[in-house]
Amino acid sequence: MPPRATTPDLPHTQADAGLKGAPDRPPAGTVTQADIDREIAGLHAAHPESGVHPLRDFPPYRSSRLRHPRRALVAVRDPDAAELTGPVFGVTDVTPLDADLTRRHLHEPLGERITVQGRVTDRDGRPVRRQLVEIWQANAAGRYRHQGDDHSAPLDPGFTGAGRCLTDDEGRYAFTTIRPGAYPWRNHVNAWRPAHIHFSLFGTAFTQRLVTQMYFPGDPLLAHDPVLHAVTDERARQRLVAAYEHDLSVPEWSLGYRWDIVLDGPAATWTEEGR
Amino acid sequence: MTPTPAQTIGPFYGYALPFTGGGDIAGGGIVVHGHVYDGAGVPVSDALLEFWQADAAGGLGGAPGSMRRDPVTGAVAGRDPASFTGFGRVATDADGHWTLRTVVPGNGYISVCLFARGLLHHLYTRIYLGRDSFLDSLPPERSRTLTPVAEGRDIYRFDIHLQGEKETAFLDFG
Numbered sequence A: 001m002p003p004r005a006t007t008p009d010l011p012h013t014q015a016d017a018g019l020k021g022a023p024d025r026p027p028a029g030t031v032t033q034a035d036i037d038r039e040i041a042g043l044h045a046a047h048p049e050s051g052v053h054p055l056r057d058f059p060p061y062r063s064s065r066l067r068h069p070r071r072a073l074v075a076v077r078d079p080d081a082a083e084l085t086g087p088v089f090g091v092t093d094v095t096p097l098d099a100d101l102t103r104r105h106l107h108e109p110l111g112e113r114i115t116v117q118g119r120v121t122d123r124d125g126r127p128v129r130r131q132l133v134e135i136w137q138a139n140a141a142g143r144y145r146h147q148g149d150d151h152s153a154p155l156d157p158g159f160t161g162a163g164r165c166l167t168d169d170e171g172r173y174a175f176t177t178i179r180p181g182a183y184p185w186r187n188h189v190n191a192w193r194p195a196h197i198h199f200s201l202f203g204t205a206f207t208q209r210l211v212t213q214m215y216f217p218g219d220p221l222l223a224h225d226p227v228l229h230a231v232t233d234e235r236a237r238q239r240l241v242a243a244y245e246h247d248l249s250v251p252e253w254s255l256g257y258r259w260d261i262v263l264d265g266p267a268a269t270w271t272e273e274g275r
Numbered sequence B: 001m002t003p004t005p006a007q008t009i010g011p012f013y014g015y016a017l018p019f020t021g022g023g024d025i026a027g028g029g030i031v032v033h034g035h036v037y038d039g040a041g042v043p044v045s046d047a048l049l050e051f052w053q054a055d056a057a058g059g060l061g062g063a064p065g066s067m068r069r070d071p072v073t074g075a076v077a078g079r080d081p082a083s084f085t086g087f088g089r090v091a092t093d094a095d096g097h098w099t100l101r102t103v104v105p106g107n108g109y110i111s112v113c114l115f116a117r118g119l120l121h122h123l124y125t126r127i128y129l130g131r132d133s134f135l136d137s138l139p140p141e142r143s144r145t146l147t148p149v150a151e152g153r154d155i156y157r158f159d160i161h162l163q164g165e166k167e168t169a170f171l172d173f174g
């Protein structure tokens, strides 16, 4: 019996309403991975220079169809825009234990213990200092501790899968966790997300806000994932894949990954030294 | 340097990002609330909205402490009412509805950053409680989408439409 898939992006819900008759695609429920791979290849060929961020309108990711604006974004070029500044966080917003996802319960989690560390900079290369980084992820079996996740993989009493920390004065962050499992979803028949950790980052300006996903090197599912491939530029996609660094592994304890993050968006110049 | 691409927030951020009191930036002011709708007019039940705003005097120096923790238990301890952080975060309910309690910012608008499953790259918009030259520069059918409807004393309704005829004006800062 095939495993039940997780609920995200389930094609039989509201997300698909009104799209059954889309002319250039097979009906929902019969779309195969090969169909999706073909759609992705066609869109990559059609959008060779679409920038570093994903296309918001990316039909191979079925849930994007009704959730992207069709009109162009309106440019704001106001040097006094509030968005050129942003919220700050401090030592009262996190506890030291928040950065270690393996020490939150009486039981230790199952899975491969890893560390993920890196540096957060803005697009001019300046470190993002003392700012908030948040992560969330599935457990080693590919299950989220979320009522909406009905994947028939076990929950782990030793793992919630949420963490946060502040960057240091050089913009560095570090988390200890376990490697998340891949999980099925209902974007198409036999759809699987590659293993990933969700990241949320703040810069010095609200314009630099970033929510993204970190992937693992060598994962065969990377070639087939429509969420990752909504980033049509190959080199930009590579920026979402962490590096395994043996020197970051700790003997008889954990495997080490490095993932550096560059935040997009302008900031007020006065924040350079102020924050 | 080449920026790191965005990816969708997905459906499972709920035990990591929202926090108790996330929609209560400040008391004694106004309530702003609304729904998020997709292109078929269906409420979006798994969106996350973030808000950033000036204080009542127009100052943009928000304090830390929006998600203040109890150092003993690690649980959210709530904001210190003596300090204004200017930051709010609210997940939509099962019916796509959200609510924010805050004060009218001195510069006239509240900045919104919207995330959702199915939305591959977040979107910015503004809730205008006053006017400025940017709002006035927009054609009426667009500026209307940035202007909340007064529903009663100090209560405003602001619906966000991701797509379609009523599509909200979303902003790009370059």
Ligand SMILES: [Fe+2]
Pocket: A138, A193, A196, A198, B010, B012
């Ligand atoms: Fe995920």
